[in-house]
Amino acid sequence: MQLPEPKTLPYKTLLADIEKGLIKIPQFQRDYVWSKANAAKLIDSILKGYPIGTFITWKTKEQLRVVKDLGGVELPPVPDGDFAEYVLDGQQRMTSLFCALKGVKIQRGNKIDDFSEIFVDLQATEHEQIVVTDVSELDDGTYIRLTDLINAGLTVLAGFDIKYHKALDEYKEILKSYNFSLIEVKDTPLDVATEIFTRINVGGKALTLFEIMVAKTFDASVSFDLSENFDALIERLREVGYDTISDATVLQTVALVIGKECKRQNILQIDKERFIKEWPKVVTAIEGAVDYFRNYYRVEVSRLLPYNSLLAPFAYFFYHHPDKPVGDQQKYLEDFLWRVSLGGRYSSAVEGKLAQDVKRMDLILTGKIPSYDWVIDTTADFIRENGWFNTSRSYIKALLCIMAHHQPKSFIDGSIVRISNDWLKQANSRNYHHYFPRAYLRKMGLGDDKSNHIANITIVDDFLNKREIKAKAPSDYMQRFKGKNPNLREDMATHLIELDGWGIWDDDYSAFLQKRCERFSEEIKKRLILREKDIDGHQQVNLEDVDELAIEED
Numbered sequence: 001m002q003l004p005e006p007k008t009l010p011y012k013t014l015l016a017d018i019e020k021g022l023i024k025i026p027q028f029q030r031d032y033v034w035s036k037a038n039a040a041k042l043i044d045s046i047l048k049g050y051p052i053g054t055f056i057t058w059k060t061k062e063q064l065r066v067v068k069d070l071g072g073v074e075l076p077p078v079p080d081g082d083f084a085e086y087v088l089d090g091q092q093r094m095t096s097l098f099c100a101l102k103g104v105k106i107q108r109g110n111k112i113d114d115f116s117e118i119f120v121d122l123q124a125t126e127h128e129q130i131v132v133t134d135v136s137e138l139d140d141g142t143y144i145r146l147t148d149l150i151n152a153g154l155t156v157l158a159g160f161d162i163k164y165h166k167a168l169d170e171y172k173e174i175l176k177s178y179n180f181s182l183i184e185v186k187d188t189p190l191d192v193a194t195e196i197f198t199r200i201n202v203g204g205k206a207l208t209l210f211e212i213m214v215a216k217t218f219d220a221s222v223s224f225d226l227s228e229n230f231d232a233l234i235e236r237l238r239e240v241g242y243d244t245i246s247d248a249t250v251l252q253t254v255a256l257v258i259g260k261e262c263k264r265q266n267i268l269q270i271d272k273e274r275f276i277k278e279w280p281k282v283v284t285a286i287e288g289a290v291d292y293f294r295n296y297y298r299v300e301v302s303r304l305l306p307y308n309s310l311l312a313p314f315a316y317f318f319y320h321h322p323d324k325p326v327g328d329q330q331k332y333l334e335d336f337l338w339r340v341s342l343g344g345r346y347s348s349a350v351e352g353k354l355a356q357d358v359k360r361m362d363l364i365l366t367g368k369i370p371s372y373d374w375v376i377d378t379t380a381d382f383i384r385e386n387g388w389f390n391t392s393r394s395y396i397k398a399l400l401c402i403m404a405h406h407q408p409k410s411f412i413d414g415s416i417v418r419i420s421n422d423w424l425k426q427a428n429s430r431n432y433h434h435y436f437p438r439a440y441l442r443k444m445g446l447g448d449d450k451s452n453h454i455a456n457i458t459i460v461d462d463f464l465n466k467r468e469i470k471a472k473a474p475s476d477y478m479q480r481f482k483g484k485n486p487n488l489r490e491d492m493a494t495h496l497i498e499l500d501g502w503g504i505w506d507d508d509y510s511a512f513l514q515k516r517c518e519r520f521s522e523e524i525k526k527r528l529i530l531r532e533k534d535i536d537g538h539q540q541v542n543l544e545d546v547d548e549l550a551i552e553e554d
Contacts, residue, residue: 004183004184005183005184006054006181006184007182008181008182009182010176010177010178010179010180011176011178011180014097015097015098015102017085019075020076021075021076021077021078021084022079022083023084023087023094024064024066024075024078024084024085024086024087025086025087025091025095026066026086026215032091032095033092035113036113036115036117036133037133038092039097039100039115039118040100040129040131040132040133041129041131042093042097042100043100043101043146043175044130046174046175046178047120047130047131047171047174047175048126048130049174052093052180053090053093053181054181055087055089055181055182056087056089056185056196057085057086057087057182057183057185058086058088058184058185058193059084059085059184059185059186060083060084060186060188060193061081061083061084062190064084064086064190064215064216064218065215065218065226066086066218077220085184086193088185088193088196097180099115100115100118100146101150101175102115103116103145103147104116116145116146116147117145118131118132118133118145118146118147119131119135119138119144119145119146120132120143120144120145120146120149120171121135121138121142122160122164122168123142123143130171131146141160141161142164149168149175150172157172190215190268191265191268194212208247209267210226210230210247210248210251213226213251213275214226214227216268216272217272217275217276219272219276222276224276224279229279229283230247230250233250233283233286237287240290240291240294241301242290242293242294242301242302243302244302244303245302245311246308248308249309249312250282251267252267252309252312252350252351253282253285253286253311253312253315253316254267254270254275254278254279254282255267255270256312256355257281258274258275260358260359261351261355262312262351262354263351263352263355264351281319282315282319284318284319284322285316285318285319286318288315288318289311289318290302292318292324292325293305293314296330297334297337297401297405298404299401301419304397304400304401304404304419305397305401306395307341309346310346312354313336313357313358313360313361314337316358317333317364320361320365321365325364328369329364329367332363332364333364334527335527336361336370337527338528339372339374339376340357341394341395341397341398341401342376342394343374343375343376344395346394347394372531375534375535376524376528376534376535377536378521378524378525378528378530378534378535378536379535380514380517380518380520380521381517383399383454383520383521384455384514387399387453387455387517388454389452389457391432396454399454400454400459402496402524402527403457403458403495404459406493406494406495406496408458408460408494409494409495410461410491411460411478411488411491411492412484413484414487414490414491417431417460417461418461419431432459433458433459433460433469434451434452434456434457435456435457435474435512436456436473436474436507436509437469437471437472438452439471440471440472440473441509443471444509446509450509453513454520455512455516456509456512456516458495458497474504474512475504475505475506475507478499478504496519496523497516497519498515501515502515502516521536
């Protein structure tokens, strides 16, 4: 990397380079927000000979996604094979200069800022504001439009009173001869250039990895724009309730497919052409994974997923195996899903663990069962001790997924409860019903630390919570539903609840909690291939009889 090189650019060269497409604003810069008044003050500083700060640019032949126009003026692309200078610091000042000196109009919502309405007050002293935007109190002939000052010939200038000719000449000469200070960063990789940008803008928001990759992978020649492609993917996923998948997860998936590693440096090092080539296949794999989550596991919406990151290893599987898995593959994938979810695997060091887990996916792809070095406790006692309800916990989300798989039905009429992302994001949502209502248990002397337990939660429609249950005892409100719904026993089974022998009619909360934990325990065991090291395991696999790969953990 060469040391940054200071240089100066005269006014004409600066504007000409912008208009030729040689100086560009990268898309990761924020929108142009300076007002016309701010631009006027900047020009005023130039006319008074004040420094206006140094621009910092990154000179490279790398093509980035850029702001396509500057202040509403459409600019050409960088000429083929030529260097571009991407502005890392000074975007607001440079855009203001361009807009003011070219007199452009900028649409901001319903308002248009006309930068041609910036004027030079010929009567102002050096201690007053020379460049202004309001001339309502100035006499005609005592001010000139900034664009006229720059572009007008002698005839226009001669039309002013002779006493202003000296000022007109001086101001025009200052603008045309002003040298703008610029520091040029050369021969620097993108991640270093964006780090420079981040450090310069310490008071602003740091660039995300996705913003950097949007800039890096942009290719006008093949009409590839990662930002637009990602938005299109999310719009399609929104139709099936999976629109909360993050851009980070999508980038991790691309990196895992290409190189089986997905740390930041791995993603930044992906070749642009390879990224663009793999994108359609990765999108298809992601959509295949989503389809599998929804239809086989019945995880209907993305907020139910214990981890967003689960999509990455499953998409990796579907990238290499486009058909739906059957037989042992199906069992091994299910075992993987629940071990990751119940074991809290992606709660930390996600990138490293994803790299380990694609090795497990490689085994599953070849029909082999992976090994795991963490234990799953399937006992009812463990669920009871660790089931405090918090929807940010993967363990709780896993149990909610098990509930959702049974397609819970309304207590009132047996209609299926439709789950949506909108209410799942709220832990206090009315769609999470405490079967023994908290208000009822408070009257019984039990605090929320006892009542707010996953085994006391059912997924219901909003109507049920608001109008029918409130603080009633289970024996009371269930008796009412029993009279209205002839299929109540079958419908309650979809909530993993039995009406008899569970303490419901006696309002025995402890008995109910224990029975529901036992039911959850049974459901977990159905989904795992139990190993000897799993607690309360049975139907263990003899690991000596299967072809495995020991996977080292960090």
